[in-house]
Amino acid sequence: xxxxxxxxxxxxxxxxxxxxxxxxxxxxxxxxxxxxxxxxxxxxxxxxxxxxxxxxxxxxxxxxxxxxxxxxxxxxxxxxxxxxxxxxxxxxxxxxxxxxxxxxxxxxxxxxxxxxxxxxxxxxxxxxxxxxxxxxxxxxxxxxxxxxxxxxxxxxxxxxxxxxxxxxxxxxxxxxxxxxxxxxxxxxxxxxxxxxxxxxxxxxxxxxxxxxxxxxxxxxxxxxxxxxxxxxxxxxxxxxxxxxxxxxxxxxxxxxxxxxxxxxxxxxxxxxxxxxxxxxxxxxxxxxxxxxxxxxxxxxxxxxxxxxxxxxxxxxxxxxxxx
Numbered sequence: 164x165x166x167x168x169x170x171x172x173x174x175x176x177x178x179x180x181x182x183x184x185x186x187x188x189x190x191x192x193x194x195x196x197x198x199x200x201x202x203x204x205x206x207x208x209x210x211x212x213x214x215x216x217x218x219x220x221x222x223x224x225x226x227x228x229x230x231x232x233x234x235x236x237x238x239x240x241x242x243x244x245x246x247x248x249x250x251x252x253x254x255x256x257x258x259x260x261x262x263x264x265x266x267x268x269x270x271x272x273x274x275x276x277x278x279x280x281x282x283x284x285x286x287x288x289x290x291x292x293x294x295x296x297x298x299x300x301x302x303x304x305x306x307x308x309x310x311x312x313x314x315x316x317x318x319x320x321x322x323x324x325x326x327x328x329x330x331x332x333x334x335x336x337x338x339x340x341x342x343x344x345x346x347x348x349x350x351x352x353x354x355x356x357x358x359x360x361x362x363x364x365x366x367x368x369x370x371x372x373x374x375x376x377x378x379x380x381x382x383x384x385x386x387x388x389x390x391x392x393x394x395x396x397x398x399x400x401x402x403x404x405x406x407x408x409x410x411x412x413x414x415x416x417x418x419x420x421x422x423x424x425x426x427x428x429x430x431x432x433x434x435x436x437x438x439x440x441x442x443x444x445x446x447x448x449x450x451x452x453x454x455x456x457x458x459x460x461x462x463x464x465x466x467x468x469x470x471x472x473x474x475x476x477x478x479x480x481x482x483x484x485x486x
Contacts, residue, residue, distance in 0.1 A: 203430075237260065238388065265373050306393055
């Protein structure tokens with residue numbers, strides 16, 4: 164049964180990847196439709212990175228939009244002032260963002276619950292304000308242009324971002340299924356029990372911040388390269404709440420759940436943006452419905468179908484035996 168499940172998962176992943184590869188040609192190389200899918204990948208990376216802290220580590224963060232902004236501005240500043248290969252620039256953006264996450268973690272790891280949420284919320288609010296007022300570094304209101312790498316066409320950059328997405332998700336998947344992931348989960352279930360088991364909770368909570376902020380910063384860098392511009396209003400604190408909604412709707416105790424949430428909430432604005440205010444209403448309604456009827460997220464619908472199928476098979480066997 165487990166082998167069959169793994170085979171189905173492999174087939175599903177292969178079909179999705181194949182669709183993403185041929186997607187630009189299906190959409191006649193439309194910049195709009197390619198941007199829509201690129202934003203799905205960027206939000207997907209960020210949602211999974213945030214879920215390392217919330218879903219697996221039990222640490223509330225409502226400021227991840229700040230890490231996205233740091234990553235995007237890091238790419239813009241480094242690309243503007245230093246002639247470095249764009250891959251190195253992207254990696255440096257992740258490292259810079261991870262360093263900021265490390266600094267924040269020094270105080271955040273001592274906090275729990277709503278106290279931690281308030282600290283991260285303050286961080287998410289402060290980053291756009293700093294970007295707006297530190298004009299010598301960020302160009303203030305005017306924002307910064309990001310030159311697309313000369314060796315990459317729009318299609319090549321699209322495939323580069325898709326490749327980075329697969330690579331980043333693969334790294335995070337392996338981290339969560341390693342001893343690090345098990346330590347994160349033990350801290351989420353009971354920090355006291357984790358400490359009594361010999362787990363250094365301070366170290367692992369700090370590690371959550373660093374890993375999560377690193378991949379979020381890389382996602383912000385990909386955003387900067389694709390859009391070609393970074394401004395202080397690109398990632399307001401509302402994006403942090405949107406990321407949290409993606410995790411809740413998709414399923415915060417699952418690796419794939421945040422990806423489902425990112426895809427769903429990236430598609431919704433395409434259908435609702437022409438009506439003022441409708442997007443937030445639709446997202447809010449979906450969030451309420453999921454919390455009421457599927458509190459574990461959309462990812463559990465697959466488990467529900469599996470359970471029903473197993474029950475139907477069990478009933479069939481029992482009837483055959485009875486007859």
